[in-house]
Amino acid sequence: MAENSVLVLNGPNLNMLGKREPSIYGATTLADVEAMCRDVGRDLNLDVDCRQSNHEGYLIDWCHEAREAFDGIVINAGGFTHTSVALRDALSASEVPIIEVHISNIHAREAFRHTSMIAPVAVGMICGLGPIGYRLALEAMAEILEG
Template identity: 65%
Template sequence: MSKTVFVLNGPNLNMLGKREPGIYGGKTLKDVEADCISACRELGLDVDFRQSNHEGDLVSWLHEAGEHSVGVAINAGAYTHTSVALHDAIKAITVPVIEVHISNVHAREEFRHHSRIAPACKGVICGFGPTSYILALHALKSITD
């Protein structure tokens, strides 16, 4: 039986490669997806990679992941700092969820220093560029084996 992980991406992540490359780098979201597919292949995992600018989509996908995956890596973008709905959706599922950020949110604006979803997550990885996603996949593999 395959082990699927969901990699969920929130608002504005579709703009990677164009949006503030000094902060987020030059890789596009398609590049990040390809990196995740490659890493999952090496880890013996399948990946379901998605992006939405809509909070409700992310909530529904978390619910789906709770039924059809072994874990979730989520870069909720700005919703990280505002969404009680995502916090509650993470709490509602039993699979582990890792919060992911490309930048070091603690070295940025004050409002980015607080995460509403972190208390519901198994862990947080930030500040390693797109490699943050790969680190999250390795973490999921280690805690779901």
């Protein structure tokens, strides 16, 4: 049985991974990312629960749930990264460590993507490394949770 549990959240349009703009996001699907996260979690003795929604309210509800049910959150909030104060506030209210992940380098893209609402409440951000960013985030989370 895993010692710690981590909620991996993916926001809008991430269900389209492998189909949407493969020149930016690659050919890896969300199912591939989730399988990798579960495998990495097993190796790190983490119970990983992966969820995706295109709806801001679901993501907010899951952050509220994390307060009682999870030890950490890894999140790729997609476009909500740059726009959602409500999601930022829900993440902050979770009172668990948060690591922000982006497949592309948001700082090398359009100017509106350079600002993250989530970064101020996250312990760190991994961006631009493709899907392996999720693995790196889980490795970092395991270290953080170990103390």
